[in-house]
Amino acid sequence: MTMTNTLGIAFDSMPPIAEAHTTSELELLPAGSRILAPYPGQPGRGDILVRHNDGLWHRDVFDPIPSTAFTAFPVRILDLTAE
Numbered sequence: 001m002t003m004t005n006t007l008g009i010a011f012d013s014m015p016p017i018a019e020a021h022t023t024s025e026l027e028l029l030p031a032g033s034r035i036l037a038p039y040p041g042q043p044g045r046g047d048i049l050v051r052h053n054d055g056l057w058h059r060d061v062f063d064p065i066p067s068t069a070f071t072a073f074p075v076r077i078l079d080l081t082a083e
Contacts, residue, residue: 008045009036016076026067026075031055033080038072048078 014036020026026035031053038046049057049065056064 008039008042008047011036011038011044011046011076014048014076014078016078017080018077019074020077021074023067023070026057026070027055029077030080034078036076036078037070038075040072046072046076 016036020029020035029035029051031051033051035049035051035057036046037049037057038044047059049059052058052064054064056066058064
């Protein structure tokens with residue numbers, strides 16, 4: 001029996017409204033935007049992040065992430081409106 005640990009969310013499970021291919025494109029997204037950011041080295045899987053008013057991307061329990069920290073692209077843009 002083989003055990004594997006698969007992290008994050010499958011890209012196929014979240015249809016995007018657009019994709020960002022550079023950090024500059026991520027910087028243009030408004031607060032409240034939700035993205036599915038890929039894990040480097042694990043194609044097809046990633047985490048959902050929300051942009052806050054501080055301009056950083058936030059996950060549940062992790063430190064905020066600046067757009068310049070993203071190294072894997074494309075990033076899938078899920079929506080642009082705050083809830």
